[in-house]
Amino acid sequence: MVDVTPADAVPPAEVGEVELYHPHSWWTKYVFSQDAKVIAVQYSATATAIGLVALVLSWLMRLQLGFPGTFDFITPEAYYQFITMHGMIMVIYLLTALFLGGFGNYLIPLMVGARDMVFPYVNMLSYWVYLLAVLVLVSSFFAPGGPTGAGWTLYPPQAIMTGTPGGQDWGIILMLSSLILFIIGFTMGGLNYVVTVLQGRTRGMTLMRLPLTVWGIFTATVMALLAFPALFVACVMMLLDRALGTSFFMPAIVEMGQQLQHNGGSPILFQHLFWFFGHPEVYIVALPAFGIVSDLISTHARKNIFGYRMMVWAIIAIGALSFVVWAHHMYVSGMHPYFGFFFATTTLIIAVPTAIKVYNWVLTLWRGDIHLTIPMLFALAFIVTFVNGGLTGLFLGNVVVDVPLSDTMFVVAHFHMVMGVAPILVIFGAIYHWYPKVTGRMLDETLGKFHFWVTFLGAYLIFFPMHYLGLMGIPRRYAELTDMTIMTESAHHLNSFISIMAFIVGFAQMVFLFNLIWSIRHGREAGGNPWRATTLEWQTPQTPPAHGNFGKELPIVYRWAYDYSVPGAKEDFIPQNVPGDFAPSKEPS
Amino acid sequence: MAVVLVLVLIVVGSVLFHLLSPWWWTPIASNWDYIDNTIIISFWITGIVFAAVVLFMAYCVFRFRHREGNRAVYEPENKRLESWLMIVTAIGVTALLVPGLFVWSRFVTVPSDATEVEVVAQQWQWSFRLPGKDGKLGTSDTRDVTADNPLGVAPKDPNGQDDVLVEAADLHLPVGKPIKVLLRSIDVLHDFYIPEFRAKMDMIPGSVTYFWFTPTRTGTFQVLCAELCGQGHPLMHGVVVVDTEQDYLAWLGQQQTFAQLSAPQQSGSANQPPGKTIASNLGVAANSELSRSAQ
Numbered sequence: 013m014v015d016v017t018p019a020d021a022v023p024p025a026e027v028g029e030v031e032l033y034h035p036h037s038w039w040t041k042y043v044f045s046q047d048a049k050v051i052a053v054q055y056s057a058t059a060t061a062i063g064l065v066a067l068v069l070s071w072l073m074r075l076q077l078g079f080p081g082t083f084d085f086i087t088p089e090a091y092y093q094f095i096t097m098h099g100m101i102m103v104i105y106l107l108t109a110l111f112l113g114g115f116g117n118y119l120i121p122l123m124v125g126a127r128d129m130v131f132p133y134v135n136m137l138s139y140w141v142y143l144l145a146v147l148v149l150v151s152s153f154f155a156p157g158g159p160t161g162a163g164w165t166l167y168p169p170q171a172i173m174t175g176t177p178g179g180q181d182w183g184i185i186l187m188l189s190s191l192i193l194f195i196i197g198f199t200m201g202g203l204n205y206v207v208t209v210l211q212g213r214t215r216g217m218t219l220m221r222l223p224l225t226v227w228g229i230f231t232a233t234v235m236a237l238l239a240f241p242a243l244f245v246a247c248v249m250m251l252l253d254r255a256l257g258t259s260f261f262m263p264a265i266v267e268m269g270q271q272l273q274h275n276g277g278s279p280i281l282f283q284h285l286f287w288f289f290g291h292p293e294v295y296i297v298a299l300p301a302f303g304i305v306s307d308l309i310s311t312h313a314r315k316n317i318f319g320y321r322m323m324v325w326a327i328i329a330i331g332a333l334s335f336v337v338w339a340h341h342m343y344v345s346g347m348h349p350y351f352g353f354f355f356a357t358t359t360l361i362i363a364v365p366t367a368i369k370v371y372n373w374v375l376t377l378w379r380g381d382i383h384l385t386i387p388m389l390f391a392l393a394f395i396v397t398f399v400n401g402g403l404t405g406l407f408l409g410n411v412v413v414d415v416p417l418s419d420t421m422f423v424v425a426h427f428h429m430v431m432g433v434a435p436i437l438v439i440f441g442a443i444y445h446w447y448p449k450v451t452g453r454m455l456d457e458t459l460g461k462f463h464f465w466v467t468f469l470g471a472y473l474i475f476f477p478m479h480y481l482g483l484m485g486i487p488r489r490y491a492e493l494t495d496m497t498i499m500t501e502s503a504h505h506l507n508s509f510i511s512i513m514a515f516i517v518g519f520a521q522m523v524f525l526f527n528l529i530w531s532i533r534h535g536r537e538a539g540g541n542p543w544r545a546t547t548l549e550w551q552t553p554q555t556p557p558a559h560g561n562f563g564k565e566l567p568i569v570y571r572w573a574y575d576y577s578v579p580g581a582k583e584d585f586i587p588q589n590v591p592g593d594f595a596p597s598k599e600p601s
Numbered sequence: 602m603a604v605v606l607v608l609v610l611i612v613v614g615s616v617l618f619h620l621l622s623p624w625w626w627t628p629i630a631s632n633w634d635y636i637d638n639t640i641i642i643s644f645w646i647t648g649i650v651f652a653a654v655v656l657f658m659a660y661c662v663f664r665f666r667h668r669e670g671n672r673a674v675y676e677p678e679n680k681r682l683e684s685w686l687m688i689v690t691a692i693g694v695t696a697l698l699v700p701g702l703f704v705w706s707r708f709v710t711v712p713s714d715a716t717e718v719e720v721v722a723q724q725w726q727w728s729f730r731l732p733g734k735d736g737k738l739g740t741s742d743t744r745d746v747t748a749d750n751p752l753g754v755a756p757k758d759p760n761g762q763d764d765v766l767v768e769a770a771d772l773h774l775p776v777g778k779p780i781k782v783l784l785r786s787i788d789v790l791h792d793f794y795i796p797e798f799r800a801k802m803d804m805i806p807g808s809v810t811y812f813w814f815t816p817t818r819t820g821t822f823q824v825l826c827a828e829l830c831g832q833g834h835p836l837m838h839g840v841v842v843v844d845t846e847q848d849y850l851a852w853l854g855q856q857q858t859f860a861q862l863s864a865p866q867q868s869g870s871a872n873q874p875p876g877k878t879i880a881s882n883l884g885v886a887a888n889s890e891l892s893r894s895a896q
Contacts, residue, residue, distance in 0.1 A: 088832040163829045169806060170789035175724045175831030263807030264743040266723070266753075266787045271744065279790060279805050313665075315673035319683050344792065344827075346784070346803045346810035349709035353702055360698045367690040368683070374654060375682075377661035379674040384604060384666060392604060392658065396611060399654050403647035406694070410701035412708055413639050416626075416799040419792060419827040469607070476615060480624035483640075485796025487827045490835040497823045498796050502623050577673035584672060 032128055032560055044140075046132035047559050048117040051139050053450070055113030058139075059106050060525075062146050066101035067518050069094045078511025080492055080504075089177040091491035092161030097149075099164030100187070103293065104194060105146055107435060111300040112198070112236065113142060115442060116205045116229045118450065122549035123226050125214025125567050125589075127560045129204040138204070141197030148190040157181025163489060165290070168261040168282050172254040174268065184254055188247045195240045195247075205233040214548075216569035220324070221588070223547050223573040224317060227324055228303020231331045232296045238335070239292035246285035253277070283345055287338035294431050295334040299327055301438040302369055305391050307573070308441050309373055311545045312388035313380030314584050316574035319372045326365040333362045343414045352411040359409035363402070370399055381577065381584070385543075386460040390441030393468040394434050400472075401430025404479060419489075422482025425475045433471045440467065440524070447528075448542050452555050453535030459527040463520050470517035474510050481506065546587050547573050602666075608659035612652045619648070630797035630822060630843065632779075632815040635704040637799065642700060646693055708800075711813045715779040718772070721752050722784070722791035722804045725833030727824055728752055729772040733763025733858055743787050743806060753787060754859050762860040765853065771840040774816055775849040781813045792828035795841060801827050816843040 035041035045051060072094050076086040086094075117135070121128050129135045152159035161177030162170060162184060170176045171184055178184050209222070209230045222230075249260035253274070261282045262274035310317040317323060339347060339355045373395055382388065404426040407413045417423065440463070447455050482488075485498050493499050493507070541550040553563040567589035575586040629637060665671075719730040719738055730752060732738045739754055739761015746753035751768060754761045774780055784793050786804040794801035797820075802812045824839030844852060 088835065092829070092832060092834075161832070167790055167829070170829065170831050173789060173831070175789065175833065177832060179831075265789075265806050266743060266746045268724070269748065271746070277807075279807070313673060314667075316675060316677050318676070319678050321678070322683055344802050346805050346808060349705075352705050352709070356702060356705070357698065360694045363694050364687060364690050368687060370654060371683075371686045374658050374661065375679075377658060377665065379676070380661070380665050381671045381673040382662055382666045384662070389604065392608070392662065395658060396608065396655055399651055400615075403651055406647055406697055407640065407643050410639070410643065410697055412636055412701050412705040413643060415708065415801060416633075416636055416640075416796070418801065419794070472611065477618065477622070477624070480618075480622060483626050484624055485627055485794075485825075487794065487825055489829045491832075492835050495836075495838060496825070498627050500623070506624065574677070577675050579675055 033132060034559070044136060046128070046136045048121050048129045048132070048135060049450075049557065049561075051135055052114050052117035054139050055109055055117060055142065058143055058146055059110040059114060062101055062150070063106040063110075065150070066098045066106060067521065069098040069101075071515060071518055073098065074511035074514040076491065077493070078508040078514075080494060086491075088491040089158075089161060092163070092489075093159045093177050093183070095489060096161050096163055096166075096187075097153075097159050101149070102432065103164065103297070104191070105149065107297045107431075108198070108236070108293070109142060110439060111297060111435070112205065112229060112233055113139065113201055115225075115300060115304065116233065117201070118446070119225055119549060120205055120208050120229060121212065122552070122557065122561055123223050123547055124209060124212060125217050125548050125562065125569060126208055126212035127562065127566070130207045130212050131204050134200045135204045138197050138201035141193055141200065145190045145193035145197060148186055148193060152178070152183050152186035152190075155182035155186060157183055160184040160187045162187075165283075165286060166250070167286075168250055168253065168279050169263075169265055169274075172250065172262075173265075185251065188251045188254075191247045192244060192251075195244045198236065198240060202233045202237045205229065206237065214566045214569060217548075217588075218569075220321070221569060221572045224303040224306040224320070224323055224327070225300070225547075226303065227327050228299040228301070228306075231327050232299040235292045235299070235331050235334065236296045239289045239296065241289075242285045243289035246282055246289075250282065280342075280345060280347060283342055284339070287341045288335075290341065291338040292331075292334045294427075295330055297431050297435050299331060301394070301435040302327060304442045305394050305438045306369075306373065306376075307547070308387045308391040308438075308445055309376050310574055310576060311445075311543050312385050312391070313377055313382045314576045315376055315380035316576055317372065318375040318378075319368075320572065320574060322368055323372055326368050329365040330362060333358060333365070337362060337409075340409050340411070340414070343411050344418045356409060356411035360406065363406060363409075366402060370395065370402075385444075386455075386457065386464055387441040387445040387543075389461075389464050390437050390444065390468075393464070394437040394441065397429050397437060397468075397472065398434040400476070401426055401428075401434055405430060416485070417482055419487055420482035421486050421488055422479050424488045425478035425482060428478075429475045433475060437468065437471075440464070443528075445543065446549075447531070447535075448538030448555075449549055449552075450556055451532050451535070452538055453531050453533075454538050454542065455531045455535060456527050459523055463524045463527065466520035467517055467524075470513050470520065474513045474517065477506055478510060541587075544583070544585050546571075546575055546585050548588055551587050551589055602663075605659045605663045608655055608662070612655050612659075616648065616652065619644070627796050629799060630795075630816060630818050630820060631799060632817060633708075633799040635707065639700050639704055643697055646697055650693065708812070711781050711811070712779045715781040715813050717781050717783055718774070719783045719785060720772075720793050720804070722786045722793070722826070722830075722837075723751075723788050724831055725826070725837040726769045727772075727793075727837070727839035728769055729767040730754070730859075731765040731767070731853070731856075733765060735760060735763060738783070739764055739859070741785065746787050749863060756863070762858065764859045765856045766859055766862055767856060771842055773842045773844050773849050773852040775846050776816050776819050776843050779813055779815045781811055784810045784812075789830050790828045791826050791830050791837070794825045794827035795822050796825070797822050803828050819843045819845060819848075 033046045075083050157178050160183035173179045252258040253262050259274040259277035261279050262277040264275050265272045306317050337359045339351050340359045540555045569588045570591045577584045721728045737760045739758035741753045784804040786806045791804045798814050800812050800814050802810050822841045826837035
């Protein structure tokens with residue numbers, strides 16, 4: 013039997029009602045705001061703005077690859093600057109910031125039934141430091157020598173040498189400084205998310221009643237707090253190597269015929285530090301997407317998520333395992349070959365909990381009542397692209413298969429499918445889903461359908477064929493593909509096709525942006541709970557929720573987040589804050 | 602319903618693309634067809650899983666799409682089904698991993714009769730060094746690199762005097778004999794990659810890395826750098842020619858040793874190693890142009 017009285021529920025830590033900071037002016041209400049919802053919008057808007065820069069950079073790259081020799085201004089130097097900034101912006105400044113700073117800030121307090129984050133002032137600081145990090149990053153476009161062209165992995169020694177754009181100019185210094193700032197800002201926000209989930213839950217909201225969205229963001233944040241310090245250390249050391257001539261990562265080196273003063277450093281140590289951060293980073297992006305998409309599927313299929321407890325444990329297992337797989341990015345780095353046995357095994361083990369998540373998503377559809385709303389469409393598209401990208405990960409993780417495929421376009425196709433396209437499809441689905449709560453209005457559905465079909469099919473047509481270029485052996489990070497014996501005429505045509513698709517998909521994002529802005533005023537009125545969802549953010553007295561979220565009394569939680577289509581209940585959903593027993597509920601207890 | 606159709610088309614289209622498209626790996630020229638076989642196994646297993654999941658999804662959307670009066674079934678868990686799925690997945694993963702690790706152990710176990718050949722990378726060209734009559738490569742150090750000793754061979758090491766040096770030119774290898782390539786860089790990271798050999802490995806300044814292979818057919822193969830090494834990266838091409846034993850020995854006889862090259866009176870244009878192909882001349886020209894622009 014389900015536990016229906018709050019008295020049975022384990023109360024979270026005894027946190028009394030705390031007086032929130034009340035803004036006194038327009039500035040403290042909308043700019044230097046301590047309200048997590050305003051901070052969420054600030055994070056999202058900044059991430060989207062810098063994401064547009066990354067989109068334009070990807071177009072420039074595709075111009076060069078699709079139509080080589082046509083655009084004189086895309087020199088090899090410029091090309092490497094484009095790929096570096098595109099990669100870094102997408103992974104760190106867009107995806108990480110949007111999932112954790114954007115969705116985390118908006119959804120955690122609302123979904124756990126808190127008035128705000130536990131430390132609102134620190135939360136505000138987190139955004140402003142993030143904005144500073146973005147500005148420092150952008151400034152490198154205007155610095156002498158331009159931004160760094162070291163590749164987003166920033167591998168030394170080349171990252172700080174003259175043969176690489178920005179290596180001996182400002183570019184690399186600004187990049188490293190920006191990353192350091194980002195990590196400082198993220199840490200302030202991340203501590204907030206973790207503490208709010210652990211300490212700020214309302215009465216009755218046990219950990220096993222949390223929506224999977226919160227579980228995904230929470231676990232990703234814990235991982236980020238553990239993984240980012242490795243990148244922080246690597247950045248500080250490389251900054252010292254570059255600025256003060258130390259030798260953390262720099263061995264004895266000859267640069268253009270000149271002996272440099274460096275000695276005794278280890279280039280491969282940087283790779284270990286980078287990927288100790290870099291692999292968990294993949295899941296820092298993926299786990300919030302996993303969580304969000306679980307809730308989208310459940311809500312729009314009007315069915316409880318299948319195997320909730322297994323889903324929670326899978327998230328935790330993936331999070332933990334992702335800290336012992338990092339060197340699968342380094343199979344051909346020259347590290348000790350016996351590492352390959354260990355890291356291939358751990359990497360393929362991760363496939364098991366990940367596969368369980370996929371099964372549970374599709375089993376949630378099974379015998380559901382599937383509403384093909386736009387969030388649902390994006391969720392379905394996510395499953396297709398994620399399964400595709402995840403399966404090619406089994407190629408690259410299986411050490412010996414990685415040997416021919418590593419550093420080829422196969423890798424580019426794989427990671428774009430699995431941590432580019434798939435999580436971004438979830439972001440879109442999530443925006444269509446929660447926009448009515450943020451603004452009180454629905455996004456336009458016709459524009460939404462156009463956006464969905466072009467983005468989903470276009471992205472698949474870009475990245476699915478790209479795997480086969482890698483299988484041919486075409487390396488990644490080549491500014492030009494000329495004078496190569498393996499490069500065929502038809503492969504050039506395929507590249508042109510991919511480029512054209514990239515322009516089309518990019519254009520569809522402009523339609524989406526228009527929809528976002530237009531619907532603020534002209535969208536259909538949404539009401540408080542347009543999707544008839546169970547979770548607490550849809551039960552607020554006002555829409556958009558006011559400062560403090562829940563009016564006078566905080567909600568009390570009586571049930572898990574997935575009471576959809578409960579037999580015996582009148583409606584096909586029962587919100588978490590509705591008391592009463594309806595049926596032989598099989599809620600996990 | 603469009604969704605159902607599209608999901609089915611994605612599966613059918615992807616499979617057809619895989620089978621019919623002209624983009625596939627280059628004909629292999631080394632013993633690493635084991636790797637190709639492992640890739641084929643991976644394609645089969647992952648292809649079946651992809652088709653199964655997406656087609657199942659398409660069926661669910663078709664069968665359980667919303668219609669007036671529909672209600673979803675309330676079923677939070679099904680322990681039996683979840684356990685079965687986990688077991689089947691574990692078996693599939695094992696079927697991928699075991700052959701993979703088996704081939705990897707071959708890849709990292711160099712046969713004792715393999716001939717050592719050194720590859721030295723620098724921005725943005727390839728050089729090579731072969732052991733001389735003593736069968737041993739002399740030691741080397743980045744600190745020994747000078748204009749007259751671009752590969753940094755230790756000048757005093759007796760083992761190095763008879764080493765054959767191939768500077769910024771083509772490497773020849775005999776067919777059918779296992780080769781252990783020792784990889785060294787004097788500046789940044791590079792990666793020695795020949796698509797037809799299916800093997801590659803990074804080169805790290807300050808360390809010597811390696812892999813081994815046996816060339817299985819004669820021919821001319823292009824070397825690509827597969828680790829971003831600065832703005833000249835995409836032009837860092839080289840050439841490896843796999844010869845019959847006879848042709849190989851003829852080529853080897855024309856090469857110069859470290860001792861010959863470092864003796865000042867012998868360095869003249871008459872002693873330039875012949876046999877540069879047009880491709881490598883192009884490559885070298887492009888490289889020197891790049892190094893000029895960098896200065």
